Amino acid sequence: MPRSSSQEAVKLIFFGILGELTGCRDAMVPISGPTPLVEVLAGYLTPMQATELSVRAWVNGEPKSIEFDSLVRPGDEIALLPPSSGG
């Protein structure tokens, strides 16, 4: 799986069951420009897994879901969330 600590990267954070599925809490994925989220996730989650698990993606702490074909940019922080289960 790609790893990077440079500014030209997207940070992925996996919550709940996604952390167990991917084997990591977070990851830095190098990209050189706007890139579809589905490409950034390659190696971590397949589109089928994301669909089956109803995964939502929040960008930079904003409670707005984005689609998996949406473009993400270097420096973005993407939180990958399974369905809520509450307190």
Added chain:
Amino acid sequence: MGLDRLGVDASKGLDVSLESEGLGISPDLVCTDSDLDIVSILEMTSSEVLGGVSIFVGRPRSNGAGSQTLGLFYDVYEEGLRAWLSAAVTKLTALYGAPLKCIVAQRTGMVPLGEPAVIVATAAPRRAEAIRSCADLVEGLKYQSPIFKAECLENGDRIWVVAGGQLNDA
């Protein structure tokens, strides 16, 4: 009830007077891996103008005889939860037309059976708004907020759950 109320886009139009009072727009969130202290959370609602306080305490429970559940493990997207809570309280304040002070305390990590995992406290000028907004907030936390939990079993396994089901089979 709460789902419908919190699902609408009511993020605008707070009364300026509420903002000047510091009420209804700045909910407090406590996320900790330590025990939750209900007294200190109650104290956080202190106000001379908010006469009603409603408190909900949620704690892991056994599934009955033969249950292998030791407790629940909580994983929280704290930044997201803070954003969600702020939006939810803004909506509730507009919905009830009353200033609210809302506190959510969420424990993280493993919480044994019977120990408080979440405490929600809402204070309003009168009891009706306090009780209803507390119920709405609890429902919203359950179904919408970025909180994730798993049952911790005696054999060491974790079973991730969603409201009303399990995730591990997905």
